[in-house]
Amino acid sequence: MSGEILIQQPGNSVVTDLGRTRGPRFGLPVNGALDQYSARAANILAGNQDNHPLVEITALDFRMKATTDILIAVTGAPLTLTVGGRPSSQWEPISVRAGETVSIRGINRGLRAYLAIHGSIEAETLLGSVAPDTVVGFGLQLKEGTSLLTRKSVGPVRQPYFDLPLFRLGLERPRMDSDLLVDVTDGPDVAEFGASGELLFTSEYAVSGRSNHIGLRLGGELPERTSNGEVLSRGVPVGAVEVPSREELLVLHRGRGVTAGYPVLAVVTSTGLDVLAQARPGDKVRFRKTTVAEATATHRRSRAQLETLRESVNTVFGLLGIGCRPQWQDLPVAACS
Amino acid sequence: MSVLAAAPTEIYESGDSALRVVAISEVSEHNWLTVHGLADWLEDCGAEGLHGAVPTYDSVLVEFDPILVSARQVRAFVKLGLLELGRSAGSATAPREFDVPVVYGGEFGPDLERVAQHQGISVDDVIRLHTEKTYTVRCLGAPAGSPMMDGPAFPKPVPRLKDPRLSVPAGAVAVAGRQAVIAPAVAPGGWCVIGQTPLSVLNIRREPLVPYKPGDILRFRQIRAEDFGQYQGLELEPQGLVLADVDREKSGARP
Numbered sequence: 001m002s003g004e005i006l007i008q009q010p011g012n013s014v015v016t017d018l019g020r021t022r023g024p025r026f027g028l029p030v031n032g033a034l035d036q037y038s039a040r041a042a043n044i045l046a047g048n049q050d051n052h053p054l055v056e057i058t059a060l061d062f063r064m065k066a067t068t069d070i071l072i073a074v075t076g077a078p079l080t081l082t083v084g085g086r087p088s089s090q091w092e093p094i095s096v097r098a099g100e101t102v103s104i105r106g107i108n109r110g111l112r113a114y115l116a117i118h119g120s121i122e123a124e125t126l127l128g129s130v131a132p133d134t135v136v137g138f139g140l141q142l143k144e145g146t147s148l149l150t151r152k153s154v155g156p157v158r159q160p161y162f163d164l165p166l167f168r169l170g171l172e173r174p175r176m177d178s179d180l181l182v183d184v185t186d187g188p189d190v191a192e193f194g195a196s197g198e199l200l201f202t203s204e205y206a207v208s209g210r211s212n213h214i215g216l217r218l219g220g221e222l223p224e225r226t227s228n229g230e231v232l233s234r235g236v237p238v239g240a241v242e243v244p245s246r247e248e249l250l251v252l253h254r255g256r257g258v259t260a261g262y263p264v265l266a267v268v269t270s271t272g273l274d275v276l277a278q279a280r281p282g283d284k285v286r287f288r289k290t291t292v293a294e295a296t297a298t299h300r301r302s303r304a305q306l307e308t309l310r311e312s313v314n315t316v317f318g319l320l321g322i323g324c325r326p327q328w329q330d331l332p333v334a335a336c337s
Numbered sequence: 338m339s340v341l342a343a344a345p346t347e348i349y350e351s352g353d354s355a356l357r358v359v360a361i362s363e364v365s366e367h368n369w370l371t372v373h374g375l376a377d378w379l380e381d382c383g384a385e386g387l388h389g390a391v392p393t394y395d396s397v398l399v400e401f402d403p404i405l406v407s408a409r410q411v412r413a414f415v416k417l418g419l420l421e422l423g424r425s426a427g428s429a430t431a432p433r434e435f436d437v438p439v440v441y442g443g444e445f446g447p448d449l450e451r452v453a454q455h456q457g458i459s460v461d462d463v464i465r466l467h468t469e470k471t472y473t474v475r476c477l478g479a480p481a482g483s484p485m486m487d488g489p490a491f492p493k494p495v496p497r498l499k500d501p502r503l504s505v506p507a508g509a510v511a512v513a514g515r516q517a518v519i520a521p522a523v524a525p526g527g528w529c530v531i532g533q534t535p536l537s538v539l540n541i542r543r544e545p546l547v548p549y550k551p552g553d554i555l556r557f558r559q560i561r562a563e564d565f566g567q568y569q570g571l572e573l574e575p576q577g578l579v580l581a582d583v584d585r586e587k588s589g590a591r592p
Contacts, residue, residue: 021389024398024400025389025477026477026545026546027478027481027482027547028482127544127546135479135481136480136541136546137522137541138541185353186350187352188349188350232393232395233393233478233485234357235393235397237354237355237398237400239354240352257479258391258479259391259478259485260479267350267351267353267355269353270352292350292353295352295403296407299353299404300404303404
């Protein structure tokens with residue numbers, strides 16, 4: 001049986017997933033959940049597959065009503081969560097009865113929250129992804145009165161079971177501070193900045209209010225390019241740190257245009273991008289240099305924690321008879337080496 | 338693309354999920370063939386963990402999932418692909434040709450006169466130079482799969498606008514530096530807009546979303562402002578399809 005939810009207060013929310021990985025070859029950015037760790041965790045906690053459609057809520061309060069019994073999980077930025085008026089916990093599966101309202105308020109540390117619903121959400125896809133693309137005008141931006149269909153409804157679950165200590169089994173909740181430490185590796189064009197490239201690691205930067213899913217603008221002491229030849233347009237990676245103007249540093253995020261002509265000073269690591277996804281205007285950012293090998297190891301450790309979480313959730317859901325078969329995803333060989 | 342040995346290349350780390358491969362021969366055409374041949378090869382090899390490749394003029398960005406493959410493994414793949422380029426014909430599809438009707442100047446091309454002044458030539462000469470060239474799509478760029486092309490034979494490079502526009506309409510035909518482009522979607526832009534095509538270029542209900550691919554041929558053809566409406570709602574298609582129909586309709590409608 002499918003379920004339904006009704007959006008009462010959309011705030012700034014969209015239906016998204018882990019992104020359009022086939023997009024860049026067609027000139028479309030990857031887009032998708034900016035905080036990939038929190039989005040994956042939400043889906044895992046809701047018994048979904050990692051890439052299932054879910055709701056990304058940015059900064060503003062959000063409220064929805066379940067018209068059937070459903071099971072949800074909320075992750076990402078810390079916030080005040082109530083279900084049917086009862087205070088509820090983030091980073092846990094929560095049973096919502098038909099007619100109850102889910103309310104999300106007070107995102108003031110961190111910026112983005114993720115709400116996954118067991119059975120996920122029906123939404124149109126473009127190149128295999130539901131992620132919104134503001135440039136081509138695709139995606140499901142939620143409005144007051146939007147009705148979302150889920151592929152499953154879940155009968156009320158006796159709450160005590162969810163007091164099982166899921167999270168002592170290894171899931172780390174990301175820290176959300178107003179002082180962010182972001183790991184980067186040297187960019188392909190680091191040599192073009194000469195000695196001034198080191199400023200990136202000795203200065204502190206402030207997040208500008210003009211930041212969005214395309215890129216974050218950071219004010220502070222700027223490295224300067226020593227060469228000034230015209231650069232041919234070329235593919236730029238998500239996470240590219242550029243100095244396009246004399247005023248701000250630009251860090252490209254998942255909505256970035258696929259090609260550009262600015263030299264790439266540094267590239268934010270996969271885990272660093274999750275940190276930046278939660279940066280609020282005014283937050284302070286410091287960069288720390290790492291290597292690709294180290295960044296990959298960190299990223300794989302973090303993913304391994306999510307795999308542990310998946311096992312725990314499958315066990316609990318199995319015991320409760322919640323209607324999903326265990327969804328094992330074998331870790332690929334490369335991740336174990 | 339024909340059989341050719343790959344140009345010499347350099348491979349740069351670009352974070353934990355991408356590599357940049359740059360072809361560094363003296364011959365830009367060879368570099369372009371190399372990076373596009375490599376992108377096609379990577380696409381076809383279907384290796385686990387490879388998201389895709391974004392080839393442009395002399396470089397290709399190879400994106401991958403670092404959980405599934407390591408940067409070192411992808412680098413080895415790239416080297417294999419470069420060796421293979423010289424051995425196989427690659428994807429040897431013949432280029433298709435596209436005819437692009439354009440209304441130049443006026444509200445359709447607000448920067449036409451500015452470009453003419455800067456070049457020190459007449460507006461008619463700008464249009465003539467823009468329409469007499471045959472353009473090869475070099476790569477798909479931002480935004481939304483724009484066809485990036487080598488520009489017309491203007492006397493000098495075209496400077497970008499000092500104040501980029503917040504919104505350039507879909508179909509805008511623009512030039513900058515030594516490059517030319519059509520905008521498939523509404524987006525901000527700093528290129529000089531000299532005209533606009535009434536054809537729609539982007540269709541997100543279709544795959545691929547844009548009809549051309551790198552290597553295809555585009556030609557621009559001047560039409561009158563009053564004919565703009567006749568083409569609206571039609572899609573840019575390889576030659577011999579839509580435009581032939583329009584011409585038939587037009588000739589049929591003539592008294």
